[in-house]
Amino acid sequence: xxxxxxxxxxxxxxxxxxxxxxxxxxxxxxxxxxxxxxxxxxxxxxxxxxxxxxxxxxxxxxxxxxxxxxxxxxxxxxxxxxxxxxxxxxxxxxxxxxxxxxxxxxxxxxxxxxxxxxxxxxxxxxxxxxxxxxxxxxxxxxxxxxxxxxxxxxxxxxxxxxxxxxxxxxxxxxxxxxxxxxxxxxxxxxxxxxxxxxxxxxxxxxxxxxxxxxxxxxxxxxxxxxxxxxxxxxxxxxxxxxxxxxxxxxxxxxxxxxxxxxxxxxxxxxxxxxxxxxxxxxxxxxxxxxxxxxxxxxxxxxxxxxxxxxxxxxxxxxxxxxxxxxxxxxxxxxxxxxxxxxxxxxxxxxxx
Numbered sequence: 001x002x003x004x005x006x007x008x009x010x011x012x013x014x015x016x017x018x019x020x021x022x023x024x025x026x027x028x029x030x031x032x033x034x035x036x037x038x039x040x041x042x043x044x045x046x047x048x049x050x051x052x053x054x055x056x057x058x059x060x061x062x063x064x065x066x067x068x069x070x071x072x073x074x075x076x077x078x079x080x081x082x083x084x085x086x087x088x089x090x091x092x093x094x095x096x097x098x099x100x101x102x103x104x105x106x107x108x109x110x111x112x113x114x115x116x117x118x119x120x121x122x123x124x125x126x127x128x129x130x131x132x133x134x135x136x137x138x139x140x141x142x143x144x145x146x147x148x149x150x151x152x153x154x155x156x157x158x159x160x161x162x163x164x165x166x167x168x169x170x171x172x173x174x175x176x177x178x179x180x181x182x183x184x185x186x187x188x189x190x191x192x193x194x195x196x197x198x199x200x201x202x203x204x205x206x207x208x209x210x211x212x213x214x215x216x217x218x219x220x221x222x223x224x225x226x227x228x229x230x231x232x233x234x235x236x237x238x239x240x241x242x243x244x245x246x247x248x249x250x251x252x253x254x255x256x257x258x259x260x261x262x263x264x265x266x267x268x269x270x271x272x273x274x275x276x277x278x279x280x281x282x283x284x285x286x287x288x289x290x291x292x293x294x295x296x297x298x299x300x301x302x303x304x305x306x307x308x309x310x311x312x313x314x315x316x317x318x319x320x321x322x323x324x325x326x327x328x329x330x331x332x333x334x335x336x337x338x339x340x341x342x343x344x345x346x347x348x349x350x351x352x
Contacts, residue, residue, distance in 0.1 A: 010036040014077045016065050016110065017084030018058075019046030021191045022124070022183070025231045026081060031057055033235075038077070040068040041084065045091075049327070050190050065106040074117035079238060082110050083124045086156075096152040103159035111170045111178070120177040122238045123167045127184040127251070127294055128157040139297035140182070140247045164247060171245040179237050179244060184251025184296045187316055188227035189323035199224065202262055203320045206271035213278045218259025221293050225252035226311035236305045243304055249296035252309045268317045 013030050017023040018039030023046065030037050031054065038059040039051070051058065061068045065084055086092070086102040107123065114121040130138045131146040131154065144161065146154045163180075170176040193201030205212045230250055237243045256264070262275045280290060301307040 010034055011078045012076060013037045014040065014072075014080045016040045016080075016082050016106075017046060017124075019043060019048060019050050019060070020083060021050070021188075022186055022227055022231065023081075023083045024050035024190060025188070025227050026083070026234060027051070027054065027058065029231055029235070038072075040065055047190075066109040069109055069113045072113070074113055074119065077117075077119055079235075080110065080114050080119055080121040081124075081234060081238075082107060082121060085124065085160075092156040093153060096155045100155050100159045103156070104162050107163040108166055111166055111176070114178075115170050115174045115176045118174070118176055120179075120238050120244070121167075122179045122181060122234055123163055125160050125164050125180050125182045125247070126157070127182050127249070127296065129161045129164065129182060130294075131157050132291060133293075136293050137253060137295040137297040138249065140249060140300055168245060168247075177238075177241070177244040180247040181234065181237065181250045182247060182296075183230065184249060184294065185222050185224045186227050186230050186251070187224045187320070189319045191227070191320065198222075198258065199261070199265070199317070200320055200324065202265040203269065203317060204324055206265050206269045206273045207321060207324060209272045211276045212262045212266065212273045213276050213283075214259050214262050215278050215283050216258075216280055216290065218262070218275075218277060219257050219292070220290060221255045221257045221295070222261075223252045223255045223295050224261075224313055224316070225250070225309050226313075226316045229309040229311050233301065233305060233307050237301075240304060246300075248301045248304065249298055250301060250307070251296045251298070253296055253298050254313075255293070255295050256313070264313065265317055268314050269321055 011034075013035045015023055015027055015030070015037060016039075018027045018037070019041040023039070023041070027037050027039060037057075038061065040061045040063060042064045043062055051060070061071075084106060086095070086099040092099050111121070111123075127138065129144060130142060131144045134143050134145060146157055148154075167178040167180050171178045187197075187199045191197055191200045193204060202212050229252070233250055237248060259275070265271070266273055266275065298307065
């Protein structure tokens with residue numbers, strides 16, 4: 001395991017989960033501004049292909065977060081972005097122990113690491129923290145309501161809420177410059193449907209003219225934000241001292257029903273795919289709990305950094321399709337073949 005050599009002429013950045021969907025876009029952005037980037041990723045859901053062309057410009061530590069930190073020094077970095085997590089609705093339902101332990105223990109480890117040198121750190125959280133929601137749109141100071149502990153579906157939300165509590169406690173008790181970002185359905189090129197992400201799954205099915213399977217009645221609505229709109233907000237939030245110790249929604253506030261999303265994908269790509277409704281019970285087993293609407297209140301992040309998502313959903317669909325075509329048949333098959341169709345909640349799209 002290599003230890004990066006400090007370079008006084010460049011900012012030194014640590015990105016966990018940097019080979020993932022959102023993480024790889026962030027790494028590219030950081031490199032473009034002249035930073036030196038170290039990535040920690042065990043490649044369990046990330047992909048080396050996402051870092052194609054970056055060899056020689058990054059330090060990649062193929063490891064879990066806790067293990068990697070034992071070979072690093074807290075003062076080695078100027079900023080930390082913690083995007084590594086267990087995500088995807090199917091992974092959460094099938095491996096709840098892994099989900100809880102990964103999200104809580106690894107986040108605790110990196111917060112202690114950052115706290116030793118008071119290194120500014122951004123913690124990636126999720127709209128799932130809102131649980132069933134008490135009102136729409138969701139704002140950062142809302143109460144949260146979860147389902148019973150007998151439904152493992154809510155373990156992910158609870159684990160990420162604990163991450164937020166830890167980050168905010170480290171800010172208050174240790175003076176750690178920490179920012180928490182709640183991602184809402186981030187989508188775009190490099191995202192695959194293998195872990196329950198709805199849009200690349202729909203696109204892969206449409207490209208193959210195979211049935212697009214929508215769970216439930218298709219009337220559940222979500223807001224989709226292109227990763228290329230979302231990622232530039234992360235360094236801006238971390239750079240503002242007024243944002244430290246605060247939580248921010250990050251996404252798009254224009255909603256669409258999942259059934260309508262399937263129609264939009266089919267129309268945009270000129271696909272002959274039929275759209276088929278699949279009951280939740282058939283997709284995830286009995287008792288799966290879903291949320292009808294998930295929409296962020298963006299007032300806080302607009303006031304903080306002037307955030308304004310601009311890339312239209314139709315363009316995102318075209319770019320995902322181009323990526324899947326260019327990636328070859330293996331990735332396209334993976335997107336379409338594992339639990340085909342949209343996830344019950346519209347796909348959180350948060351594989352970092």
